[in-house]
Every structure is written in structure tokens, then in C-alpha cells.
Amino acid sequence: MAPGAVSGKSKVTIVGSGNWGSVAAKLIASNTFKLHSFHDQVRMWVFEETLPSGEKLSDVINRTNENVKYLPGIKLGKNVIADPDLENAVKDAKMLVFVTPHQFMDGICKKLVGKVNTDVEAISLIKGMKIALEKLSEATVGYRENKDIAETWVQLFTTPYFIVTAVQDVEGIELCGTLKNVVAIAAGLVDGLEMGNNTKAAIMRIGLKEMKALSKLLFSSVKDSTFFESCGVADLITTCLGGRNRKVAEAFAKSGGKRSFDDLEAEMLQGQKLQGVLTAKEVYEVLSHRGWLELFPLFATVHEISIGHLPSSAIVKYSEHKPKSSLVCKL
């Protein structure tokens, strides 16, 4: 029997403990407690930090059963164990749930080499829900070939208020979750410029079109139908209406570009991380490398605004840059 399957039960470890990581821990812990195929206890790796009280965050989570910094006011479940030691947190796991801001993943993966079970299964969480208050939400699990494994993950996450669907399109789902954060920055800029709902809806539509076009250019296997799943249009709507990327971009535009995204992130999010600005830079690099910049004016403009090369108002002027080919329209 594999070490992670003590008494035949799969042990789950969550790698990450921010806002969404803590929500995931709560969801999963409620299921592992009820379902016989999973070990009750869920380990959650915590990037350790010292709170203003002088206590360690992991100690406080274990004492109060609450992530007081990243998800205050919500009980995680007594079977969630916070562990600041990454190696120890993963060593017996049969199922790993990765949920840290993506800029930290390289370092984490390097530390995990040779430390996890050889038959471990892993999932990277997709985006777009505020569900800790148990309001109805959805998510999509992507899989390649093995639908049975996908269904195990669906079982682990599903609750009466959290509907999870398995979709055979890993790349499409990953790219939806990644690219929507860039569109959310654009939507926030429109809010900061006080341009109203029609303009915002137009930006969201164009953003969705660029999301689909870029995903399909990068991976021909990406399915159109994925954009109508929760990970596609639903996630895009929620992030553009109420997310952190939107909120900080709004403040950036309101400051007339005088405040940087880094400053605003630190001030407004108190340790939580923005993904949209870094993603816009990474997308820009890909577009630039492949000679596709003019095919994706919204994505390119978001990056140029975020680094101060263009004013926020450029977000509604970018359509004057005419794409060189009709490739985007064809897609």
C-alpha cells in the first residue's frame, strides 16, 4: 500500500493557504470527513509568517481553526492541520492540491523534487469564486484521459453549494483561469475611468474573444465549449464584477497612474496577491516572441498601461490599432 493511502484512505495535502487556498481546505475537509475513501485529516502547507500579535500564522490556524489573515471569520474544519514544513506536509499525501500564487510555484516545485510519493495525483486549482460563505458557486476540473481520476477530484470538492464539473480540456481550462485575470485588469481600468457598464461589457466581450483566440492558437486541442463552462464566461464575469484585479486596477486608474500596481497591491490586499499584472507581462512576452502583439490589442494594452507606457485611457482606444490579419476574427 502506498504511504499516502493509509488503511486504503487517500490523504490530501493542500499546498497553499491564502484566500482561495483556505476556502479549498474548508471544502475538502468537509468532504474527507464524510467520505470513507479519504483520510479525515487534511494537511495545509502554510507559508509561515509572524502576525502583528507576535504569533506564527500556522499556530494561530491550528489553535483557532481559522486563517485569521487570509480568510478571517470562517472556520476551516477541525480536521485541517496547518503545517509550515513543506516536506512534512506532502510526505504522506496521495492527493496534492496546488493553490499558491503562480509566481511561487517554481520554488515550491524545486523543493518537492523527490519528496512526494511516486503515485501521487495532483490538481492545480482554477479560478473564480468567493464561496467561503457557502453561497452557490461552481468550478471546473480539467482532465486529459482518465475520467475516473477526474471524478475522484470532483467528489473531493463537490458540496451542495459548490458544483464541480469535469471537462476534458486541461489547456483550455488553465488558459481561461490565467487569461481572465488580464481582462479583469482591463475591466477595473474602465471602472476607474468611470466609463459605465456598456463600455465594461464591451471590454469583457473583447477580452473573452482574445482569451479564446490565444488559447486556440497556443493549443489547437482547446474546445470552444470550454469557454461556456464555469471556468470560462462565468469566471470572467465574476472577476470583472468583483475581483481583486478589478479593484486594484480601478484604484490605479483613479490615481491617474501615479500609484504603481505594486504599491496598491500591498496597501489594498494586505498580503493577498494580484495575478493579472504579472500574467499580462507574461502574455506580452509570449505575444512579442511569436509576433502576435497586433492580434491581441487588449492583452498588449493592459501590459503597456501597467508598466506606465500608456495612460489608463488607452484601454478604450486600443481598438484603433488595427490587427494585421483577420486571424483573431477567424478564430
Ligand SMILES: NC(=O)C1=CN([C@@H]2O[C@H](COP(=O)(O)OP(=O)(O)OC[C@H]3O[C@@H](n4cnc5c(N)ncnc54)[C@H](O)[C@@H]3O)[C@@H](O)[C@H]2O)C=CC1
Ligand atoms: N481568491 C480567489 O478567488 C481565487 C484564487 N485562485 C488562485 O489561487 C492561487 C492562490 O490564491 P489565494 O489562495 O487567493 O492567495 P492569496 O493571494 O490570498 O494569498 C497569497 C498567498 O501567498 C503566500 N505567499 C507569500 N509569499 C510567498 C512565498 N514567497 N512563497 C510561497 N507563498 C507565499 C501567502 O502566505 C498567501 O498564502 C492563485 O494562483 C490564484 O490565482 C483561484 C481561484 C479563486
Ligand SMILES: O=C(CO)COP(=O)(O)O
Ligand atoms: O482567480 C483569481 C486570482 O487569480 C481571483 O482573482 P480576482 O480576485 O481578481 O477575481
